Amino acid sequence: MTKKQIIIDAAIELFAAKGIEATSVQQITEHCGISKGAFYLSFKSKDELIIAIIEYFMSNIIMDVDHAVSETANRTDKLYVYFVKTFTILSQYTGFAEILMRERSTTISEKLIEKVHFFVEMANGNLTKLLFDVFGNQIEEKQYDLVVVVNGMVHSYAQMLFESKQHIDIQKLAETLVEKTTILAMNSELVFLKKPISLPHASESIPPVVEIIQGLQQACTYSSNKLEKESAQLLIEELQSDTTRAAIVLGLVSNLEKNDKFEWYCYLLRKQFQ
Amino acid sequence: MTKKQIIIDAAIELFAAKGIEATSVQQITEHCGISKGAFYLSFKSKDELIIAIIEYFMSNIIMDVDHAVSETANRTDKLYVYFVKTFTILSQYTGFAEILMRERSTTISEKLIEKVHFFVEMANGNLTKLLFDVFGNQIEEKQYDLVVVVNGMVHSYAQMLFESKQHIDIQKLAETLVEKTTILAMNSELVFLKKPISLPHASESIPPVVEIIQGLQQACTYSSNKLEKESAQLLIEELQSDTTRAAIVLGLVSNLEKNDKFEWYCYLLRKQFQ
DNA sequence: TTGACAGTTGACCGATTAGTCATTATTATA
DNA sequence: TATAATAATGACTAATCGGTCAACTGTCAA
Numbered sequence A, B: 001m002t003k004k005q006i007i008i009d010a011a012i013e014l015f016a017a018k019g020i021e022a023t024s025v026q027q028i029t030e031h032c033g034i035s036k037g038a039f040y041l042s043f044k045s046k047d048e049l050i051i052a053i054i055e056y057f058m059s060n061i062i063m064d065v066d067h068a069v070s071e072t073a074n075r076t077d078k079l080y081v082y083f084v085k086t087f088t089i090l091s092q093y094t095g096f097a098e099i100l101m102r103e104r105s106t107t108i109s110e111k112l113i114e115k116v117h118f119f120v121e122m123a124n125g126n127l128t129k130l131l132f133d134v135f136g137n138q139i140e141e142k143q144y145d146l147v148v149v150v151n152g153m154v155h156s157y158a159q160m161l162f163e164s165k166q167h168i169d170i171q172k173l174a175e176t177l178v179e180k181t182t183i184l185a186m187n188s189e190l191v192f193l194k195k196p197i198s199l200p201h202a203s204e205s206i207p208p209v210v211e212i213i214q215g216l217q218q219a220c221t222y223s224s225n226k227l228e229k230e231s232a233q234l235l236i237e238e239l240q241s242d243t244t245r246a247a248i249v250l251g252l253v254s255n256l257e258k259n260d261k262f263e264w265y266c267y268l269l270r271k272q273f274q
Numbered sequence C: 001t002t003g004a005c006a007g008t009t010g011a012c013c014g015a016t017t018a019g020t021c022a023t024t025a026t027t028a029t030a
Numbered sequence D: 001t002a003t004a005a006t007a008a009t010g011a012c013t014a015a016t017c018g019g020t021c022a023a024c025t026g027t028c029a030a
Helices: A002-016 A025-031 A036-042 A046-071 A075-092 A094-102 A110-138 A143-163 A169-185 A209-222 A226-240 A246-256 A260-273 B004-020 B025-031 B037-040 B046-071 B077-091 B093-100 B112-139 B143-163 B170-187 B209-222 B224-240 B248-258 B261-271
Strands: none
Touching: A002 A025, A002 A036, A002 A046, A002 B209, A025 A226, A036 A226, A046 A075, A046 A110, A046 A260, A075 A094, A075 A110, A075 A143, A075 A169, A075 B143, A094 B046, A110 A143, A143 A169, A143 B143, A169 B004, A169 B170, A209 A260, A226 B046, A246 A260, B004 B025, B004 B037, B004 B046, B004 B093, B025 B037, B046 B077, B046 B209, B046 B261, B077 B093, B077 B143, B077 B170, B093 B143, B093 B224, B112 B143, B112 B170, B143 B170, B209 B224, B209 B261, B224 B261, B248 B261
């Protein structure tokens, strides 16, 4: 386990227990038995740590849920899997989930807000696709409202789940949410949202290839595998080229996606080029 | 306007803009043109200010919505009025609403968490009553799930409303929410929650008459009206008596409820004795 | 054994925090 | 007008914050 990971784990525990603002770097370092100086060897600032945590979890959650849904062949089961997986991950990462629930971009930097908005839009996009898969084009007009309502239900039950620490039956919860979603998708006719909710600054932070390249470069420094290093280098060159060839990108991606460090960027590239 | 009120107004603005933790007492006092010392003449601590703000708003919101719903004669209109009023107040008090949305009891004291839970349970109780009024006993089994889902939808749309600062058509939003709620109330059959969600510590903080008495006493110091002072004194005595007579309580309440300072306690007493 | 070096440390810095209190300004009373 | 009472001030304290950096430690090759 890298030092970064040790710090992240300690920070999540403390952030969840006391809030982000109220947790000091000092407390984090004490909690994982390193010195203050050592912290700043791994992270340039406290903000950078926070961003790293958000990125780490949001990307994992989005990928896990999406993979689970994609692997489900039966259309009608997809929605059920979506809810089960979502709540499973949320209860697995209780600490971080609590942070997410209550600290949706309080004080922290502008950069973080953009990051969160990007992930939220990505998650909403996946949910929209899922709803179309399950219910077909009949939900065309109500798609934006449906997304908001589904998010609302998930949020509401999740918050309940965390505030009263009781153990819950995720399968059963998922069943009832599938029923509610289906009822709404089939029967509701009034439309409030006629277009997607435009979050401020979100459009500018759409996955600029630049960011993916930077991410790949950084991930490269962690890898010792020669094939991976070469693939990553070629991938970066291909992306920078004016005539990026999808086949080559996807081929190189399949060389890299087994490594955790590259996983998120591979996921983004597959979304874009497949 | 009392000095307390001036401070509260300034604090709300700053809390909403920068978050509670990140707003200093200094900034609050500068924002309303008083000295730091003067602040501590009105509030014993920053925590006390925060609690006062929460109490001020939560009680106002609960009372406003409840009154509006009660005044609506037609049953089928009640739900519509509930949503319209809720979003109207939330957009009216945007600042505080934003605080509520994102800072559900982060760092702040244990006492505050209990306070919030009490208000949440009160609001949930009112919503439950409303749903029974509108849909009758057919929702008996699904009442707890319905409350959670309705709260989720409100939360979700409200957050959207605040993050993208666009102006919204509250009437139309209310209509679609009425439709969705009705569809769910009529058609859903699966039940997840078989009993109310028990929030930790919430049961102990049920409106102990003691707290009402304390509140009345404090409110008394602000009133100069003689009838009010006498009524309040008699009310306190009646509440402390072993054989509290409902008729007397309600009579005295009607002497007091026009005064803002007493309003909330009168509301609580009416709920209890009517 | 020496010396170069990466990794680690914790005392320290300037800024900021919540909260205090001797002092001053204002008002009411006589 | 003089005196008492109350309200308001802002310099001050002790603590804590994020962040820095000269000094220290342990590990190797020579």
